[in-house]
Amino acid sequence: MKVLLTENGKSLLHSLRLSEEERALLEAAKQVAEEHHGLLADAPPLAGSQSAGFTFSAQESTWRGEVRLDRNEGSRWTSLVAVQNLAPERAYILRMAALFALVATIGWIGLALVCWFIAGRAVRPVAHAMDQQQQFLSAAGHELRTPLAVIRANAGAATRQLQQAQRYLAVIDGEAQRMGALVDELLLLSAGASARTRLRRENLAPDTFLLDFAESMEPLAKKQKRRLAVSLPGNAVPQVEVDAYRLRQLLTILVDNALYFAPLDSEIELSLVAKGGRVRFMVADHGPGVTNADKKRIFERFYRGQNAEGNPRHYGLGLAVAAELAALHGGRLWVEDTPGGGATFCLELLAVR
Numbered sequence: 001m002k003v004l005l006t007e008n009g010k011s012l013l014h015s016l017r018l019s020e021e022e023r024a025l026l027e028a029a030k031q032v033a034e035e036h037h038g039l040l041a042d043a044p045p046l047a048g049s050q051s052a053g054f055t056f057s058a059q060e061s062t063w064r065g066e067v068r069l070d071r072n073e074g075s076r077w078t079s080l081v082a083v084q085n086l087a088p089e090r091a092y093i094l095r096m097a098a099l100f101a102l103v104a105t106i107g108w109i110g111l112a113l114v115c116w117f118i119a120g121r122a123v124r125p126v127a128h129a130m131d132q133q134q135q136f137l138s139a140a141g142h143e144l145r146t147p148l149a150v151i152r153a154n155a156g157a158a159t160r161q162l163q164q165a166q167r168y169l170a171v172i173d174g175e176a177q178r179m180g181a182l183v184d185e186l187l188l189l190s191a192g193a194s195a196r197t198r199l200r201r202e203n204l205a206p207d208t209f210l211l212d213f214a215e216s217m218e219p220l221a222k223k224q225k226r227r228l229a230v231s232l233p234g235n236a237v238p239q240v241e242v243d244a245y246r247l248r249q250l251l252t253i254l255v256d257n258a259l260y261f262a263p264l265d266s267e268i269e270l271s272l273v274a275k276g277g278r279v280r281f282m283v284a285d286h287g288p289g290v291t292n293a294d295k296k297r298i299f300e301r302f303y304r305g306q307n308a309e310g311n312p313r314h315y316g317l318g319l320a321v322a323a324e325l326a327a328l329h330g331g332r333l334w335v336e337d338t339p340g341g342g343a344t345f346c347l348e349l350l351a352v353r
Contacts, residue, residue: 002025002026005081026083033052062086062090186317202242204239207233231271243329254347257283261285263286278348278350282347284345285338286338287341295335333347
């Protein structure tokens with residue numbers, strides 16, 4: 001800031017040290033005050049005090065000027081002329097504006113990234129569900145194509161060879177039954193959580209239910225040259241609230257799976273354990289077992305483990321249906337290794353309190 005202070009028109013000591021360039025600048029400010037505000041810095045004020053503030057251009061820059069006249073006691077009066085270069089202030093304002101613009105830009109970018117992340121997380125389950133649905137439909141169509149091809153081939157053969165039509169019709173009937181079972185499984189899997197409301201829950205005794213179930217499965221086991229053994233705990237087992245038909249369907253899947261993999265003349269153990277407010281059904285065989293890699297995916301739809309590949313009567317849906325039924329009952333299903341070799345499938349349900 002440049003300042004010129006005079007008393008009765010004479011410069012004071014401080015103002016005497018001004019350079020020629022500074023004096024020229026102050027003279028320019030006095031001229032602007034005189035021309036635009038009618039204020040003479042070298043003449044006494046007409047009233048007690050007079051002042052004017054303004055901006056002007058000089059020396060290739062913009063300045064803020066201030067001229068003030070004050071009358072003191074008697075005939076004494078003082079004048080003050082001050083100028084300040086606005087370039088540093090404007091540069092500071094421009095820097096702050098650029099900083100605010102940068103902060104705002106970063107803020108908008110950050111907000112956009114957050115919105116993109118949140119939107120991505122919100123849409124991801126929908127995209128995953130749509131992808132699963134597409135895979136489900138594709139796999140279902142592929143699995144239905146095989147029995148349909150068999151039916152068409154046998155129907156054509158039956159029309160050409162009437163003397164063997166009965167044999168072809170039997171094959172067609174068997175494939176139709178397999179297709180019916182497959183469609184039932186597909187409907188259950190497609191229903192998902194909505195099937196929970198259609199469960200007919202009732203309280204039943206797990207030990208009695210397991211004995212009845214084993215008795216009903218015994219003829220099938222004998223037909224396939226395997227044996228069923230039931231192991232029950234010595235103490236009382238709490239009841240479970242389940243849909244008896246669906247629980248039987250779930251255990252049938254597990255026993256059917258064990259009958260396929262268990263060696264001839266081997267024993268399949270059905271056991272029951274109650275612990276910690278939960279009841280666990282277990283189906284154990286002594287077959288080839290389940291590899292660690294397959295344990296992670298064996299309950300996926302249409303997935304066939306290494307030991308199940310090449311089996312024409314397994315679509316890779318049975319264990320997926322079993323896992324879905326377990327989830328509908330609020331339980332969980334997993335597979336463990338049987339001591340000595342084989343696989344043990346465990347179904348755990350909440351006990352009724």
